[in-house]
Amino acid sequence: MKTLARYAALNSYVEVSQSVGIDPARLMRGVGLDPADLGLPDRWIPAVAIARLLEQSAATSGHQDFGLRLAERRRLANLGPLSLVIREESDLRSALGMLIRHENMYNEALRMRMSVMNGLATVRIGFEFGESAQTRQATELAVGVLHRLLRDFLGTLWQPVTVCFTHPPPADASTHRKFFGPAVKFEHEFNGIVFYASDLDTPNKMADPQLRTYAQQFLDSLEPSKETTTLNRVRELVELLLPSGRCSVEQIARSLGVDRRTVHRHLADANETFSSVLNSIRTELAEHMVSNRRYSLTEIATLLSFSSSSNFSRWFRGRFGCSPSQWRASGVPLAPVASAASPTA
Structure with a gap:
């Protein structure tokens, strides 16, 4: 790696x-x-x-x-x-x-x-x-x-x-x-x-x-365990690569100098998957960005590497129980309504 x-x-x-x-x-x-x-x-x-x-x-x-x-x-x-x-x-x-x-x-x-x-x-x-x-x-x-x-x-x-x-x-x-x-x-x-x-x-x-x-x-x-260190590496790279539109498990593996199966194996050892990590990072960033009106919802969709604003809105509703525009209008603090659904690219 x-x-x-x-x-x-x-x-x-x-x-x-x-x-x-x-x-x-x-x-x-x-x-x-x-x-x-x-x-x-x-x-x-x-x-x-x-x-x-x-x-x-x-x-x-x-x-x-x-x-x-x-x-x-x-x-x-x-x-x-x-x-x-x-x-x-x-x-x-x-x-x-x-x-x-x-x-x-x-x-x-x-x-x-x-x-x-x-x-x-x-x-x-x-x-x-x-x-x-x-x-x-x-x-x-x-x-x-x-x-x-x-x-x-x-x-x-x-x-x-x-x-x-x-x-x-x-x-x-x-x-x-x-x-x-x-x-x-x-x-x-x-x-x-x-x-x-x-x-x-x-x-x-x-x-x-x-x-x-x-x-x-x-x-x-x-002192972190090896599993925690690998998980943290993946999380940091996901956050780094999301705005570029190149956040894939293949790109993460190349950045770490291993193959994708090795990434999946290390994440499994930490009871995670690439999708769960990606969804977790998107959730954390969405909470911050939607609350900050300097970002338009279209910009947020791009920064979180969704292929369209509608895909971002659909993912957001599944995660928080309302659309991003509804939450921004209400100003109520965000809280995930259930375990993360598989992210939609």
């Missing part, structure tokens, strides 16, 4: 884009992302779309340091719920172990590995998108975020032994030197950061030992 990442990976994307003179909304739409969803940091989207957006943003703006400019604005909180746990770990070793162990909670494509040898600790960073994609900007963003995390734990005067990138140096490396210091190297054999192993045992001054157990329990409660 294609790997997903949280929209939080694009925190500050609008501000950085505008600072270098490019249109963030146009570029996001160009890779299939909706700018309005930036307000939903915990929503999952294809990780490869983020990587492509960063590459196009760097190329369009002429700033090869675009990924680093994003990293400059990152904070620990950008990791979402995981940040609450990491900040309570007793030392850097435990914090990095937690970050690496639960990397799929914020970016399923990210691969981080740590090794310790000859007095040096090395954290290597890579990506697995499920398809070919350029990763220079995504890599610099990820390495930059890791560097900021290390400084949060070790202090602003801390310096790494080496910051490594496999790609060639930019035409102007001033941002890199300012961000990482003089230890940055390009055309190296791996991407990542090398630092003294003794740093791993540095106590975490932010930690409260009494909160650590509660933080771990909170993290455990957020």
Whole structure:
């Protein structure tokens, strides 16, 4: 399956884009992302779309340091719920172990590995998108975020032994030197950061030992099962693809990198079908859109991928017991009258 990442990976994307003179909304739409969803940091989207957006943003703006400019604005909180746990770990070793162990909670494509040898600790960073994609900007963003995390734990005067990138140096490396210091190297054999192993045992001054157990329990409660993760992936893709008119189980399967039978099997494991998921998403969106008069009923039918307004009205009546125009005129809160009927395309 294609790997997903949280929209939080694009925190500050609008501000950085505008600072270098490019249109963030146009570029996001160009890779299939909706700018309005930036307000939903915990929503999952294809990780490869983020990587492509960063590459196009760097190329369009002429700033090869675009990924680093994003990293400059990152904070620990950008990791979402995981940040609450990491900040309570007793030392850097435990914090990095937690970050690496639960990397799929914020970016399923990210691969981080740590090794310790000859007095040096090395954290290597890579990506697995499920398809070919350029990763220079995504890599610099990820390495930059890791560097900021290390400084949060070790202090602003801390310096790494080496910051490594496999790609060639930019035409102007001033941002890199300012961000990482003089230890940055390009055309190296791996991407990542090398630092003294003794740093791993540095106590975490932010930690409260009494909160650590509660933080771990909170993290455990957020760990989804594989079935739930697959169901959530399908739900997110259905919502993403509905307005395009391409929301089919075949398209969902292609987006996940599997065949349609695999999608059906995973949904069945979660006691769902593709039709039930599609109908559920349509119901949620219809409740919002019909109550908002900025959308005409014809527009809503199109956005929910119905072939005609009459098909939408027929589905709506079966779901809510009245036509959308009758409900809009009454202003009474919507409530489904029965279990969802099979959606009509």
